[in-house]
Amino acid sequence: MARFAGGKAPFLRISDQPNQGTGIIMRDFMIGLAPVILFSWYKNGIQVMIDGNIGFFEMLYPLIFILLGGLMSLIMEGITLYIIHPDSRSLKGVMAKLSTSYPMVPGLLLAMVLPLYTPVWVLIFGCFMGTVVGKMLFGGFGHNIFNPALIGYLTIAVTLTGVINAAGGVFNASEVLVDSYAGATPLTLLSRIKELDYDKLVAPYGTLWNFFLGTIPGALAETGALAILVSYGWLVYRKVIKWFTPLIYVGTVFVLSWFIGIASGEPGIWFPLYSILSGGLMFGAVFMATEPVTTPRNPLGKVVFALFLGVFTVLFRYISTLPEGVATSIVFLNIFTMPIDNWTAVIRARGIKKQTAIKASVFAVLFIALVLYAILKAGSMYTAFIQGPIGIGGWF
Amino acid sequence: MLFRKIKGVRIEGNKQMSRCAPLRDYLDPPVVSIPLLQGMSVLKPAVEVGANVKIGDIIAYREGFGAMPIHASIAGKVTAIKKVWHASGRMVEAVEIENDHSGALSDSIQPEKNPDGLDKEALIQKMIDAGLSGLGGAGFPTYIKYQTKCPIDTVIINAIECEPYLTCDFLMSIKYPEKLVKGLHYFMKAAGAEKGVIAYKAYNQAVEDAVKPYLERFPEITTFPLKDVYPAGWEKYVTEAVTGKTYPKLPSQVGVIVNNAGTAIAYADMVENNIPLIARNITITGEGITNPQNFYVPFGIKVAELVALCGGYQEGLDPKYAWYIAGGPMTGKAILIDDLVVNDTLGAVIVIPTPKEKLHPECLGCGKCADACPAFLTPTEIKRAYDMKDETAIRNLQADKCIACGLCSYVCPSHIEITDAVVKARDSLKKGA
Amino acid sequence: MKVFFGKHGFILILVAIFVLIFGLGGVYSRFMTSELEEHIEENATGAEYALYLEMFPGADTLTPYTPGEVSKTYPLAGGRGDFAPTVDKALKILQGTSEKGVVYVINTKGKEPMKVGVGISLENDACVGIAVLEQNDTPDYFSQLGDPFYSQFDAKALSDLALAVDTFAGVTYSSKAFEIALFYARELYAADYDFVIPTVAMTLVKLEYNFDPTTFIASPYIANIIYGDQDTEAAVMLSASFDYVGLVGGGTDLEADFQAAVKALAQGAGTLNTQASFVSFDEENNTLVMQTKGYNPNAIQASIVLNDTLDIVVSITFVSMETYANQGGYGDYTGGPAPAVENNLRNQYLADGDPNVDGVAGATVSSNAVRSLLQLLDGFVEAQNGGE
Structure with missing residues (x-):
């Protein structure tokens, strides 16, 4: 026997x-990041060099910067x-631990949402806050409550924005x-003028088609909606992320922005499109809101999480003074993941x-209340520039 | 309802190994040890050591819930009542019978003169007398299902066999299609049902081809192909797929009874020839078996004998790095010593080498387990509640609905023993209650 | 030591990599930032340089250099005194390695300070274009300068003695700025390169108004000059734009060289107020018609009735549409519609005979215009009297 x-x-x-297993998920995730990284490199490096505005070493900077983010968080x-x-x-011993804890992801994602001219030491500081404070002090991979990359991002945003702006800020050399950009990204412009006017919000940057392709100013990798969609397709195909979380998140922002537009007198569909295509929404929805450790596990939880993300993003973006709102709302909702x-x-x-009816109705009432508040409040904060109707074609 | 449609997971079947060889009858082993355990109930032996028994003689009684007799599977002399390894992973008492190769049948085994004349009560009584329990794996006494007070309109024969590696039900179905159809016919009469459905996996077209000729006599019986997913053979999945109805606890609540194909074939023999439940089909397979095959064997036979018939273990197989699994690979148990006997619930013995050791991360929180769970549970939450010994939370999370299908562990990218944790949580509820 | 490294070597390497990246990354970032600043600056000058290169077909490179020092003053338009232009920078225009020309960026002044780039070709010593870099002149006027105006700079030989700019009617102030820039650029060019500003031996002794009613319409100015090797004295009549018309009292006309020279000298003298001029003289009614230029492109007209000996003003009647730009009146003055200001000044003059009348507050430009008309008129009357 x-x-x-x-x-x-x-x-x-x-x-x-x-x-x-782990290695494959990691590999698939990296492949998923590749289109966005490459687009970012193309937009902030290669294209600028083709325009003749920078030299070879400057062209390499976006790529090196993003990879450095991954490397630094690995080393830390x-x-x-x-x-x-x-x-x-x-x-x-360290390698064994590192091989199962996805150490490069926070740094990579952090580098991708920073402006192009962020000094490397600021990136390293962000990696420290994200990896060491946001992840390792909570007990390492699988135990962190907040998205490490966003902890790093928010720390930088609160303390070091001035340093980044002094070093060159968000615009690439092209x-x-x-002149028409007037030193502002579309969202900072909106928070400055508080006016829903196509000619002021979209026209300076081209058309909504530019927003879709990503040839508008913004942080390194957040603008390329098309590249992010490619990544989204790949990650969903490889089952690395759940398909509905980004969709519901972006969809909620879309619908809410539309209602806010209508409430403030601008019923055009360009405004919700502008809303979802500008800033880091798409990037956050695909790469941050789907981060497994810090978001709910079960599918219904993911749906509820994404719905609330949408509302809070709109609240932070259009009602508070923060121009972005994506990072804040994700980190805020991370608290409520459990x-x-x-x-x-x-x-x-x-x-x-x-x-279960009580629990369900708490969610529903909270959600509806926030939605109504967002629409009414934002609707009264913004004024619309009324103009003759433009066909959809005019926006692209 | 949204997010509450059972999706199932497609699992690589590995069935080709044992599919090609035909079902082999091996009904005359030198010795059998019939374990005195069915489900959770220990059986009371009805024979003394040294007694002579014929095939079909009662040798033990199951008492309490699901009381019924258990029969000798071969003719010969009772040589001992001693402990053997049982498929549940424990050692249990067993009645050892040494074969005298006479093949003598019990007096009760007589052809029924008019099987179609039997009424509902008589048909159910036959189940009790024959000791019929489900051959699917749970070993639930069949007659309990038929004593339900709910009106039954459909009887479904589950020929799906959704677990990987297993092929014995499939081979049984194509070998005895007539018995299958007849068994279903008698089940329908016993239940008073109007419809009968034979559910099979869509790629097993052979099942439909085999039963088709016999269906002409029974127009109320139809076939139903199911997708190749796991757990397509789960009662709830089959019921939902065939009738579109979901039930909270038992299929009879929506007028459905589900029986295994092997059970139906055995029942056909019972009704027509009064043969009690003394044999079953079993798959011996896995990468560790030289020549995987399916057998039709009497209860109590030693699995080692069957393995030897299959050409023994694969050369170079190191038992230290191989599993000896009683049952399907998803729900079975790893048996440490390969000294196992066949009982009513043992549908397969699988010998596979253990996978290479890999490093696995901590729980990612990816939610794949919650996604895969056919009972819509959230295993991570149940595990957390179980770790904190929070019984209210475990109950709120409906851990008692777990069917231990193993999908959560199967899909887990971090190789967490999540099924084990949920099953423990479920069992802690049962103990508490 | 070896034991220490055996135990902690790994962490030391990690920390070393960390520090290395920190340092090199910092250098890289600093490099990026300084490059960006440079790019922004380059781009700003790049757009400006593109303008200059356009003036010289085939040219591909620019090199800044330090021009020679030249200080000169030029009278501003409207009798607002002298102005000393300065050179902002100078650039050599190259095609490959061969020098094609030079661009002087000059701070000049129209109504307000203005910055223009003047391109001069080395091949033919000619101005090949003027680019306006900065200007703050009244937009309504400045925008009237169009292609016909600018095209005169496309090929303007610097050897032209007078080098006069064809003033665009009504935009005299801005036109003058270009003229100053052009003259100053010629001076710089002469200082830097092998070029001599053409000169003729001539001295302008006196430049005055022509008060002879029979000729003053065609030639409102008379210049007394001494010219030629023999220091010949002559009095010449000049047109409104200082073109040579003829000698006073007839005689042999000046040679072309001297004609150009007298124009250049007269133009550069800037001693006469050219704002007001005579239009016509009716001998039978002793009526003199004069005009002067205020804000309105249609000049202020005045009919002046004189006594028989033409030495006493009997009455002055103004026909004026003086409105300031689009405001429908004299600048800030709101005392009444035109010719209220003109009449006010006329009354001052008729009261005491002093042409240096006090301007009316809020209507400075119109007042200046009328004052110069009255001064010219007074000069005319005085001249008739003196002629008796």
Whole structure:
């Protein structure tokens, strides 16, 4: 009688298959980032060099900058592991830990949402805040509450914006020469003029088609909606992210912006389109709102999370003084991931029954109240520049 | 309702290994040890050591819930009542019978003169007398299903066999299609149902081809192909797919009874020839088996004998790095010693080498488990509640609905024993209740 | 030491990489920032340089250089005194390695300070274009300068003694700015290159108004000059734009060289107020018609009735449409419609016979115009008297 190995059912595991598991998810995620990184490099490096505005070494900067972000957060996580884990005090030990904790992701994502002319030391500071403070101090991968990249981003946004602007800011060497941009990205412009006027908000940057392609000023990788959509398609195809989270998030912002437009007298569909195509919304929706550790696990929870993300983004963006709102709303909702997950898990397991109706209605009432507040408040804050109707073609 | 449609997961079947060889009868082993355990209930032996038994003689009784007799699977002498390894992973008492190769049948095994004349009660009584329990894997006494007070309109025969590697139900169905159809026919009569459905996996077209000729006599019986996903063979999935109805606890609540194909074939024999439940089909397969095959064997036979018939273990197989799984790979148990006997719930023995050790990250929180769960549970939350020993939360999260299908662990990219945790949480509820 | 490295070598390497990236990255970022600043500056000058290169077909490079120092003053239009233009920068225009020309960026002044680039070709010593870089003149006037005006600079030989700019009617102030720039550029060019500003031996002794009613319409000015090797004295009549008309009292006309020279000298003298001029004289009724230029492109007209000996003004009647730009009146003055200001000044003059009348507040330009008309008129009357 031979003695066999023990184990627990099920004996088939996707994670045991040779072409599956951590490494593959990591690889797929990196491939998913590639179109956005390449677009960012093209827009801020190659195209600018083709325009003749920068030299070769400046052309390499966006690419090196983004990769440096990944490398720095890798190194910092390695050093932190070495310090806090006595059993990781060797190359092998640290490597073993790093190979399963996706160490490069926070830095890469952080670098991608920073302006082009961010000094490297600011990036390193952001990586430190994200990786060490936002991730490792919570107990490392899988235990962090907040999205590490966004912790880094928000810290920089609060403390070091001036430094970044002094170093050159968000415009690349071609954009800085365009007088019509007037030193503002579309969203900072809106928060400045508080007026829904196509000629002022969209026309200086071309048409909405430019917004879609991403040839408008903005942080390194956040503008390329088309490239982000390609990434989205790949990540969904490889099942790295859930298809509906970004869709619901962006959709909520779209619908709400439309209503806000109507409430302030601008019923044109260009405004919701402008809303979802400008700033980091698409990027945040695809790469941050789907980040698994800090968002709800069950599908219903993801839906609720995405819906609230949409509302809070609109609130932060159009009602508070923050021009962006994506990062803030994601980090804010990260706090509520646990309760949302728990409640929706119960609702999902039981269906809408007497026991779960209260929880479901709390979500519904909260959501509707926030939506109404956003529409009424923003509708009264913004004025629309009434003009003759333009055909949809005119916006592209 | 949104997000509450059972999707199932497509799992690589690995069925081709044991599919090609025909079902092999091996009904005359030298010795059998019939375990005295069915489900959770320990059986009371009805024979003494040294007694002579014929095939079909009662050797034990199941008592309490689902009380019914258990029969000898071969003719011969009871040599001992001693412990053997059981598919549940424990050692249990078993009645050992040494075969005298006489093949003598019990007196009760007589052809029924007019099987179609039997009424509902008589048909249910036959289930009890024959000790019929589900051959699908749960081993639930069949007659309990038919004693339901709910009106039944459909009986579904589950020939789906959604677990990977398993092929014995498929081979059984194409070998005995007439018995399958007849068994269903009697089930319908026993339930008073108007419709009968044979559900099979869409790619097993052979099942439909085999049963088609016999369906002409039974127009109320139809076939229904299902998608190749796991767990397509789960009662709830089958019921929802065939009738479009979902039920909270039991299929009879929506007028449906689901039975395994093997059970139906055995039942046809019971009704027409009064043969009790003494044999079953079993798949011996896996990468660790030289020549995987399916057998039709009496209860109590040693699996090692069957493995030997399959050419033994694959050369070079190191048992330390291989699993010996009783049951399907998704729900079965790893048996540490390959000294196992066949009982009513053992549909397969699979020997596969263990996968290479890999480093796995901590829980990503990706939610794939929640996504895959056919019962719409959120395993991560249940695990968290279980770790915190929060019984109210476990109950609120409906851990009792878990069917231990193993999908959450299967899809988990971090190789977390999540199924195990949820099952433990579920069982802690049962103990508490 | 070896033990220490064996134990902590790994972390030391990580920290070293960290520090290395920190340092090199910082250098890289600083490089990026300084390059960006440079690019912005380059681009601003790049657009300006493109204008200059356009003036010289085939040219491809510009090199800034330090021009020679030249200080000169020129009278501004409207009798507002002298102005000393300065050179902002000078650029050599190259085609490959061969020098094609030079551009002087000159701070000049129209109504307000103005900055223009004057391109001079080395091949034919000619101005090949003027580019306006900055100007703050009244937009309504400045915008009237169109292609016909600017095209005169496309090929203007610097060897032209007078080098006069054809003033665009009504935009005298701005036109003058271009003329100053052009003259000053010629001076700079002469200082930097092998070019001599054409000169003729001539001295302008006196430049005065022509008060002879029989000729003053065609030639309102008379210049007394000494010219030629023999220091010949002559009095010449000049047209409104200082063109040579003829000698006073007839005689042999000046040679072409001297004609140009007298124009250049008269033009450059700037001692006469050219704002007012005579239009016609009716001998039978002793009626003199004069005009002067205020704000309105249609000049202020005055009919003046004189006594028989033409030495006493009997009455002055103004015909005026003086309105300031689009405001429908004299600048800030709102005392009444035109010719209220003119009449006010006339009454001052008729009261005491002093042509240096006090201007009316809020209507400075019109007052200046009328004052110069009265001064010219007074000069005429005095001249008749003196002639007796």
